[in-house]
Amino acid sequence: MAKVSPGEFVNQVRTEASKIVWPTGRETIMTGVMVVIMTTMLGLFFFGIDTFFGAIVQWLLSLAAGRA
Template identity: 40%
Template structure:
């Protein structure tokens, strides 16, 4: 009995997702079909249709899992200890200095190799 109810819920979820997808596809089609109308009205209409499709999709098992994942992600982001402004500036300056130093080292290495190749080929200086 439980398997039958679960299969029925799965079919209903599939139908809901198909309706949400069709609604969204219809909204996108209408957005381009009514190109003569105001862009603002078309965008508002597309947002309303997209919101309706999202509500329908969130009523499925996959949608509930997605919403739970989003909630869990927000909880984890709140736990992160973000760097202070001073730490961010210091880290950025260190990275920029290292990039500059590494760029100079690579330029010198390239110059030495180019001089060596010119010497071996017999062109130049």
């Protein structure tokens, strides 16, 4: 790896930092809203799946307990 002087390193960092394209405030808010919506939908989905399988397990356990 080539050795670079501290001054050259700072210049390279500034050059690379100037290439960064930051999102606008509107883009940031829209992305945040989409994250909240998607996590809510996934939470409800997994809650439903968990409830469904929990009911099946309870039914199977009650079925097994009734025959024991």
